[in-house]
Amino acid sequence: MVIKKIVGPSERLYLSALKGFFEEVAQLTLFTLRFFKQALQPPYEFNELLKQSYLIGYKSLPLIAITGCIMGLVLTIQSRPTLAEFGAESWLPAMVAVSIIREIGPVITALIFAGKVGSGIGAELASMKVSEQIDAMEVSGINPFKYIVVTRVVSATFMLPVLVVMADAIALYGAYIGVNLKGEVSFHLFFLQVFEKLTFTDVFPAIIKTFFFGFAIALISCYKGYNSNKGTEGVGVAANSAVVYGSLAVFILDMAAVQISSLFS
Amino acid sequence: METIVADITNLKKAFGSNHVLKGIDLKIERGENLVVLGKSGSGKSVLIKCLVGLIEPDEGKVILFGKNVFELNDEDLNALRKKVGFLFQSAALYDSMSVRENLEFPLRGLKLKQKELDERVASTLKSVGLEDAIDQMPCGLSGGMRKRVGLARTLMLNPEIILYDEPTTGLDPTTSKEISRLILDVQKKYSAASIIITHDVECARITANRMMIIKDGTAYCEGTFEELETSKDEWVRSFFK
Ligand SMILES: Nc1ncnc2c1ncn2[C@@H]1O[C@H](COP(=O)(O)OP(=O)(O)O)[C@@H](O)[C@H]1O
Ligand SMILES: [Mg+2]
Numbered sequence: 168m169v170i171k172k173i174v175g176p177s178e179r180l181y182l183s184a185l186k187g188f189f190e191e192v193a194q195l196t197l198f199t200l201r202f203f204k205q206a207l208q209p210p211y212e213f214n215e216l217l218k219q220s221y222l223i224g225y226k227s228l229p230l231i232a233i234t235g236c237i238m239g240l241v242l243t244i245q246s247r248p249t250l251a252e253f254g255a256e257s258w259l260p261a262m263v264a265v266s267i268i269r270e271i272g273p274v275i276t277a278l279i280f281a282g283k284v285g286s287g288i289g290a291e292l293a294s295m296k297v298s299e300q301i302d303a304m305e306v307s308g309i310n311p312f313k314y315i316v317v318t319r320v321v322s323a324t325f326m327l328p329v330l331v332v333m334a335d336a337i338a339l340y341g342a343y344i345g346v347n348l349k350g351e352v353s354f355h356l357f358f359l360q361v362f363e364k365l366t367f368t369d370v371f372p373a374i375i376k377t378f379f380f381g382f383a384i385a386l387i388s389c390y391k392g393y394n395s396n397k398g399t400e401g402v403g404v405a406a407n408s409a410v411v412y413g414s415l416a417v418f419i420l421d422m423a424a425v426q427i428s429s430l431f432s
Numbered sequence: 433m434e435t436i437v438a439d440i441t442n443l444k445k446a447f448g449s450n451h452v453l454k455g456i457d458l459k460i461e462r463g464e465n466l467v468v469l470g471k472s473g474s475g476k477s478v479l480i481k482c483l484v485g486l487i488e489p490d491e492g493k494v495i496l497f498g499k500n501v502f503e504l505n506d507e508d509l510n511a512l513r514k515k516v517g518f519l520f521q522s523a524a525l526y527d528s529m530s531v532r533e534n535l536e537f538p539l540r541g542l543k544l545k546q547k548e549l550d551e552r553v554a555s556t557l558k559s560v561g562l563e564d565a566i567d568q569m570p571c572g573l574s575g576g577m578r579k580r581v582g583l584a585r586t587l588m589l590n591p592e593i594i595l596y597d598e599p600t601t602g603l604d605p606t607t608s609k610e611i612s613r614l615i616l617d618v619q620k621k622y623s624a625a626s627i628i629i630t631h632d633v634e635c636a637r638i639t640a641n642r643m644m645i646i647k648d649g650t651a652y653c654e655g656t657f658e659e660l661e662t663s664k665d666e667w668v669r670s671f672f673k
Contacts, residue, residue, distance in 0.1 A: 210541070294527075303524035306484050307538035307589070308510035 198390045205310070206317045215318045223284050223319070223385075224326030228333070234279055235334035238271060239263070239341025244348065256350070260357050261364035263342045268365060269373050272335040274421055277380040280327055281413035285388040288319055289409030292392025293402040301393070316393060320385040327381030328374055368432050376424040383420060384413040435461045436495075437593050437625040438483060443492035445478055452478050453489070454649035460593070465619055465626045467636040467657075469671060470646035476629040477521070479646070480595045483627075484516055485509055497592070514538075517586030517594035517624070521601065523578040525570035531557070531581055532566050538588050552588065559621065560584045560614060576607035583614065587622065594618065596628040600635045612638040633672055645671065 243263050250256050292315065295301050304311040343357045352360075388409035395405040440458040444451075452475035460466050470476045481487040483494055485501045494501040496512060504512060526534050535553045544552075557563050560580040565573065573581065579599060586594060599615065600608035612635045619626055619639075628639055636643060636657060643660055645652045645668060653660065653668055661672045 298522050298527075299520040299524040300526055302481070302486055303518065303520055303526075304537075305486060306513050306516060306518040307585075308513040309538070309540065310506075310510070 194394070195387070195390055198393075199386060201312065202317060202320060202386065205313045206321065208313075212314055212318050215314060216321060219318045219322040220326055223322045224329060227280065227283055227326075227330060230279060230283060231276055231330045231334050232337050234275065235272070235337035236341040236344075238275055238334075239267060239338030239343075240345045241341075242266060242271060242338075243342045243345025247345075247349070257360075259346055260342065260352065260360040263345075264339060264361040264365055265369055267338045267342065268335055268369050270421075272338055273331050273373050273377050273380065274417060276331045276334040277327060277377065277384065277417045278414055280323075280330065280381070281384045281388075281417060282410055284323060285384045285409045285413040286406040288323075288385060288388035289392045289395075290402050290406035292316075292389060293395035293405035296393065296395055297397060297399065297401060312393075316389045319389055320382060323385030324378055324382040327384070328377040331374065331377045368428070372424060372428040372431075376420065379420050379424070380417050383416040387412045387416055437462055437497065438627075439493075439495040440479075440483065441493045441495075443479070443482060443489050443494065445475070445482060445487065445489045452649055453482075455492070456646070456649070456651050458644065458651065460625050460627060462592075462625055463619070463623050465615070465628060465639050465641045467628045467630060467640035467643045468646060469631060469633075469636060469643060470629075472631060474646045475649055476646060477597055480518075480597060480627060480629060483595065484513060484518060514589050515592045517583075517589070517591035519579070519582050519586050519594065519596045519599060521597040523582030525573075525578055525581055525585070527570055529570075530566075531562075531568050531570070531573075534570070534581060535585050535588050538585060556584045556587050557581075559587065559617070576603050576611065579603070579611055580614070583618070587618065590622060591624055593625045593627070594622075596626060596630075598630055598632075599628065600630060600632045605634070608632060608635060609638070611635075615639045631671075 243259065246263055246266075247256065247259060250259055250262065292301075295315070301311045301315070304314060339358075339361060343352075343354065346352050346357060391405045391409045391412070395401040436459055438458070438460045440456060443453050443456045443458075445453040456479060458466075458468075458479075468476055468479065478487055482489045483496065483501070485494075485504075488502060497515060499508070499512060501509065501512070525531075526537065529537065532553055535556060536549055539549065539552070553566070554563065557566060560583055562577060562580050562584065565577060565581065570578065570581070583599075596615065599611050603611065615626065615628060615635075616639055618624070626639075628635070630636060640657050642654065643657055644654045645660065647667070653663065653665065655663075660668055663669055
């Protein structure tokens with residue numbers, strides 16, 4: 168009687184949501200372990216890895232370039248008034264560069280990556296599942312996990328850092344344009360100021376964390392696609408949750424990265 | 433030489449409270465065409481997916497080429513699966529690959545020379561009557577052509593048993609008949625055993641050496657096409673109307 172009173176309908180809803188959450192975490196953990204097991208075991212799918220790197224990396228370049236440029240430009244324009252108030256306008260290049268390299272570049276690029284690549288992987292795998300293509304690979308004696316999941320996750324892990332470095336470079340160029348909208352700073356002087364301020368501890372941890380961003384985005388997207396429900400609506404759900412949870416993972420990992428790198432500095 | 437290719441005993445499978453298979457026995461011999469008839473949702477697809485280990489049954493034994501499918505390690509299971517052809521209901525062509533690449537895919541890892549590979553692709557496509565489609569993408573193919581390409585892909589490994597999941601569903605009557613004839617041709621040419629799952633009586637009439645009807649998760653009755661068509665059972669005869 169007592170228990171019945173405490174566990175009413177709404178509590179039961181929370182409990183089942185909680186149970187669902189932990190089940191999901193457990194499943195994702197198993198999926199991750201399976202990834203490492205399969206990734207380390209030969210034979211390796213080099214050709215497919217190259218193809219995926221091309222699709223995931225090269226095909227994302229234009230989008231990353233445009234957003235990177237705008238990111239640098241806007242950040243500079245927005246920061247100028249505050250610095251001008253303190254009479255510190257000459258700090259503008261250095262300050263913007265530090266923000267871009269440390270935080271804005273990696274995180275914004277990763278979020279865009281999650282939107283483009285994550286949703287693509289989620290939808291593609293889910294539709295392969297629905298149309299029995301994954302089953303078909305399995306019955307022809309080819310390991311679909313290795314062929315589909317491992318190649319995509321490895322590609323994304325190594326392509327996102329490359330994209331971030333490019334986005335950073337283009338964003339700095341955008342910042343240079345932004346600085347020159349008012350006042351005049353030569354290209355040489357701008358980058359002199361930037362590289363004077365940037366240190367190893369700005370660049371290195373920021374690049375390292377992007378490997379984890381890429382890994383998490385692709386792994387979650389693959390997980391959502393590979394385990395999607397039957398039926399065509401499963402494709403939409405998989406694409407959507409790939410982006411949502413991929414982006415969430417980026418923020419969580421970023422927070423962890425900030426904590427860890429502050430331990431060392 | 434062993435003549436029994438596949439042997440299923442007392443197969444049971446439930447999804448939650450949905451008891452799909454409730455103890456099915458099935459044997460198939462070399463070179464035989466077995467048609468499994470049953471209403472939609474009666475568990476026909478689940479049955480053949482259990483046979484190749486895509487779905488794990490709750491109970492029962494599945495012996496394929498003398499080996500218990502669910503006791504093999506991954507490597508042995510993959511080797512065993514190379515002897516099985518599976519034509520999926522949707523044909524399951526790989527969307528991102530051309531017809532040629534679809535056909536080459538099952539052979540990866542065999543280290544064949546490109547010339548040998550090309551010849552094999554061309555001759556297999558010819559045997560399903562689709563030589564011209566070699567460089568097309570799957571999205572440009574009609575339903576009947578997709579089925580043919582799917583069949584060609586399963587034939588690439590010279591399978592000893594071929595499983596057809598509703599090969600004629602969704603096709604017009606003429607194309608259905610062509611596909612049914614093709615199944616017969618393949619049986620002769622490759623002397624493989626076939627399990628053909630369908631609810632299309634015309635297809636069964638053309639292809640069956642032996643038939644089995646599934647009802648309520650059990651093998652309701654077995655026999656030749658003529659035997660079942662003239663069965664005393666009202667329910668069985670209702671299939672043939
Ligand atoms: N992976 C699965 N998970 C849950 N239920 C399934 C699954 N596969 C099949 N079923 C259920 O099993 C029953 C039989 O399905 P199926 O074998 O596809 O029927 P059919 O005879 O039309 O091929 C259906 O009720 C279906 O909902
Ligand atoms: Mg079916």
